Amino acid sequence: MGEESKWREYWREHDVYRFDPHDKSRRTFSIDTPPPYPSGDFHVGNALNWCYIDFVARYKRMKGFNVHFPQGWDCHGLPTEVRVEQTFKIRKNDLPPDQFVEMCRKLTAEYITKMKQSMNLLGISSDWALEYKTMDPSYYKLTQLSFLELLKSGHLYRGEHPVNWCPRDETAIAEAEVVYQERKGTLHYIRFGAANEGIEIASTRPELLAACAGIAVHPKDEKYKAIVEKTITVPIFGQQARVISDDEVDPHYGTGAVMICTFGDKTDVRWQKKYHLPIIKALTENGRLSVDDPRFRGLKAEEARKKIVAELQAKGLLNKTEPITQNIGTCWRCQTPVEIIARPQWFMKTRDMTQKVVEWAGKLSWIPHFSKQRLVDWAESLDWDWVISRQRIFATPIPVWYCTKCESTIIPDEKSLPVDPRKDKPPEEKCPKCGNRELRGETDVLDTWMDSSITAAVHAGWPNKSELFNQLFPADLQPNGLDIVRTWDYYLLVRSLALFGIAPYKTLLINGMVKGTDGRMMHKSYGNYVVADEAILKVGADAFRQWAAAGGSTGYDIPFRWNELEHGKKFLTKLWNVARFVLTNATDPLPPKKPSNLSLIDSWLLASLQKLTQEVSEAFEAFQFNTALEAIRNFTWHALADDYLEAVKHRLQPGREQSDLKATQYCLREALMTVCKLLAPICPHISEAVYHQFPSGATKSVHLENWPEHEKALDDTSIRNGKLLLDLIAHARREKSSKGLSLGEKVKRIVVSTEAEHLHLLKENEETILRTLKADTLDLERLPSNSSPGREPSAEFKVEIVA
Ligand SMILES: [Zn+2]
Numbered sequence: 001m002g003e004e005s006k007w008r009e010y011w012r013e014h015d016v017y018r019f020d021p022h023d024k025s026r027r028t029f030s031i032d033t034p035p036p037y038p039s040g041d042f043h044v045g046n047a048l049n050w051c052y053i054d055f056v057a058r059y060k061r062m063k064g065f066n067v068h069f070p071q072g073w074d075c076h077g078l079p080t081e082v083r084v085e086q087t088f089k090i091r092k093n094d095l096p097p098d099q100f101v102e103m104c105r106k107l108t109a110e111y112i113t114k115m116k117q118s119m120n121l122l123g124i125s126s127d128w129a130l131e132y133k134t135m136d137p138s139y140y141k142l143t144q145l146s147f148l149e150l151l152k153s154g155h156l157y158r159g160e161h162p163v164n165w166c167p168r169d170e171t172a173i174a175e176a177e178v179v180y181q182e183r184k185g186t187l188h189y190i191r192f193g194a195a196n197e198g199i200e201i202a203s204t205r206p207e208l209l210a211a212c213a214g215i216a217v218h219p220k221d222e223k224y225k226a227i228v229e230k231t232i233t234v235p236i237f238g239q240q241a242r243v244i245s246d247d248e249v250d251p252h253y254g255t256g257a258v259m260i261c262t263f264g265d266k267t268d269v270r271w272q273k274k275y276h277l278p279i280i281k282a283l284t285e286n287g288r289l290s291v292d293d294p295r296f297r298g299l300k301a302e303e304a305r306k307k308i309v310a311e312l313q314a315k316g317l318l319n320k321t322e323p324i325t326q327n328i329g330t331c332w333r334c335q336t337p338v339e340i341i342a343r344p345q346w347f348m349k350t351r352d353m354t355q356k357v358v359e360w361a362g363k364l365s366w367i368p369h370f371s372k373q374r375l376v377d378w379a380e381s382l383d384w385d386w387v388i389s390r391q392r393i394f395a396t397p398i399p400v401w402y403c404t405k406c407e408s409t410i411i412p413d414e415k416s417l418p419v420d421p422r423k424d425k426p427p428e429e430k431c432p433k434c435g436n437r438e439l440r441g442e443t444d445v446l447d448t449w450m451d452s453s454i455t456a457a458v459h460a461g462w463p464n465k466s467e468l469f470n471q472l473f474p475a476d477l478q479p480n481g482l483d484i485v486r487t488w489d490y491y492l493l494v495r496s497l498a499l500f501g502i503a504p505y506k507t508l509l510i511n512g513m514v515k516g517t518d519g520r521m522m523h524k525s526y527g528n529y530v531v532a533d534e535a536i537l538k539v540g541a542d543a544f545r546q547w548a549a550a551g552g553s554t555g556y557d558i559p560f561r562w563n564e565l566e567h568g569k570k571f572l573t574k575l576w577n578v579a580r581f582v583l584t585n586a587t588d589p590l591p592p593k594k595p596s597n598l599s600l601i602d603s604w605l606l607a608s609l610q611k612l613t614q615e616v617s618e619a620f621e622a623f624q625f626n627t628a629l630e631a632i633r634n635f636t637w638h639a640l641a642d643d644y645l646e647a648v649k650h651r652l653q654p655g656r657e658q659s660d661l662k663a664t665q666y667c668l669r670e671a672l673m674t675v676c677k678l679l680a681p682i683c684p685h686i687s688e689a690v691y692h693q694f695p696s697g698a699t700k701s702v703h704l705e706n707w708p709e710h711e712k713a714l715d716d717t718s719i720r721n722g723k724l725l726l727d728l729i730a731h732a733r734r735e736k737s738s739k740g741l742s743l744g745e746k747v748k749r750i751v752v753s754t755e756a757e758h759l760h761l762l763k764e765n766e767e768t769i770l771r772t773l774k775a776d777t778l779d780l781e782r783l784p785s786n787s788s789p790g791r792e793p794s795a796e797f798k799v800e801i802v803a
């Protein structure tokens with residue numbers, strides 16, 4: 001079938017996918033490809049995503065666009081650091097930062113090489129001349145520039161606010177990085193205050209008693225009316241907690257009274273602010289108890305809980321316990337339960353932008369439409385600003401210094417970027433505000449989404465706003481998975497609105513997730529995980545790509561099924577056989593134009609081909625890849641191979657009339673060439689292989705060919721009449737084989753009875769009928785007409801075979 005790798009080599013050699021920035025004759029089509037984390041694994045979910053992108057890129061090239069299809073790598077951040085820590089069995093602080101970063105860079109480079117190989121294996125047509133890595137100084141310089149621009153335009157601020165915190169990774173994380181999981185816990189009923197005037201409070205986190213800053217009850221809860229605004233002593237740690245009443249309290253949970261800890265959850269954050277409660281920092285950044293009491297100081301939350309419960313029990317302050325199922329927030333990366341910790345952080349003012357985000361979401365084109373709501377719901381659910389600082393190492397440094405005396409922020413000149421305040425000298429000798437000579441570089445780094453949320457502008461050449469920038473930005477296409485609508489699509493949108501005042505993309509193409517063969521979401525821990533390379537090496541890229549196209553409607557989850565990959569492979573074999581037949585039987589030079597002496601069956605084939613071209617073009621325009629592929633496979637398998645080829649084989653025999661032969665050859669070649677082009681975006685390898693088999697000789701890649709055109713008005717008459725004729729032939733064949741006659745066996749006579757209006761048509765095509773069915777004579781008889789106005793003209797046949 002022509003080894004796929006041979007054609008990938010051909011494409012590379014001929015630089016088929018190059019974007020030409022100087023070409024003024026074609027319109028550009030820009031794709032803001034998601035830069036994946038270089039994790040080394042290119043799983044079938046990634047592969048699905050990239051197939052969709054590639055289908056569009058290849059289709060648009062053939063439609064005459066100058067396609068801008070870059071591929072980048074989102075190198076920075078937690079995932080890579082965690083991988084380095086795991087691979088080398090170290091913690092980030094065991095080494096000087098420079099060395100740790102170097103290890104991250106090295107590992108990242110290895111993973112990029114692996115993933116690049118997988119993308120190439122899949123036949124992805126990205127333009128590698130446009131490759132970028134967010135860890136390169138040339139890239140993160142732009143991340144820093146965007147930070148300074150947002151700072152100057154008032155979109156950023158530094159402040160001490162509670163944020164989600166991963167105690168394992170010791171860093172702030174964004175709301176989008178918190179994953180909620182159901183876990184089993186215990187509800188402890190704890191006695192607060194003196195025996196005669198105290199109350200009972202149920203809590204799943206007794207270790208937070210040390211951080212208890214208040215107690216909340218419902219205003220209508222009669223049993224607590226008398227104690228509102230009084231203070232009650234917290235057991236073990238002894239601080240005084242003020243009782244407040246608030247509508248948000250659920251009087252039916254536990255005892256109806258709840259601890260307000262700084263901070264147990266988001267409600268605590270709200271109540272602390274609303275009621276001006278003190279902030280008691282009881283947890284360190286690595287999740288250990290920081291209390292004066294030496295019995296508990298330094299214990300991890302889990303250990304502290306056990307010890308405190310034992311202590312409560314010993315003192316008779318634990319009334320009872322109950323098992324409970326909780327929905328708790330965990331770190332997306334390491335599954336550790338997140339804490340809420342306040343420390344100075346950098347924020348982007350995203351809450352103020354919600355209205356704008358929702359407005360813009362409505363102006364964009366979403367494929368499928370329902371994915372828009374994901375973004376809108378997410379934007380509206382956010383009640384904190386985006387925390388953009390991280391307490392990690394392998395990331396873009398935050399380009400600021402501080403005065404150690406007055407805490408003024410000192411920023412570098414844009415021309416000096418990139419900078420690393422962790423080691424570079426400050427841009428000023430002394431604080432411009434107070435003259436202090438002691439300046440300190442920021443040690444925090446930027447959230448990795450700060451790198452990857454400016455890709456569309458970076459591809460377009462920003463900060464250079466040339467003519468090309470205006471052509472490529474906003475990107476024509478933003479393709480990504482449903483799972484990152486709330487992160488990537490959201491961050492891209494807020495950053496672009498703040499930096500440029502417009503959305504960074506026009507159309508969002510969203511793919512669903514891949515389910516394993518067991519019907520569950522594909523996941524490493526479920527044992528149903530498939531690496532894309534394994535599947536591609538087994539069945540070939542073109543078969544794999546058919547699964548991606550045919551697996552389901554765009555945007556919906558699709559199951560991974562080996563038999564669908566096998567089905568794809570079978571189709572390729574069928575197509576290859578058809579191509580071989582056509583090209584060995586249609587080697588003669590052909591008339592340049594459509595011959596005039598076409599039989600009905602020829603006209604039917606050409607009209608069906610027009611219809612197919614129309615259907616497939618419309619499906620690609622609507623990103624309905626499954627519709628496109630099904631139409632092509634049906635046509636090739638049934639219309640071309642089963643029906644047409646069988647009905648015209650006799651015309652290719654030696655001694656046949658030249659004009660018939662030419663007409664048939666013309667139709668066969670036309671059909672094969674059109675199928676080859678229509679299939680090229682989905683099955684690029686076999687399309688190229690077939691294209692190069694044509695006797696005219698290929699001078700370029702099929703991927704540089706023009707997309708087939710179709711006439712506006714379809715030849716419905718030929719389609720209808722041709723189908724009638726083929727129906728009859730199929731009917732007669734069944735009749736023949738039911739008599740135990742092989743299809744090639746000669747018969748004397750065929751008697752066909754049908755409605756009067758079809759007799760003329762059959763008479764006209766007598767020769768096709770006789771030759772296809774290997775019969776000597778055809779007798780046509782008349783059946784009473786069953787046609788009525790408005791009824792589809794399908795014929796009823798009675799066929800008798802006389803051997
Ligand atoms: Zn974590």
Ligand SMILES: [Zn+2]
Nearest residue numbers: 403406431434
């Ligand atoms: Zn100062």
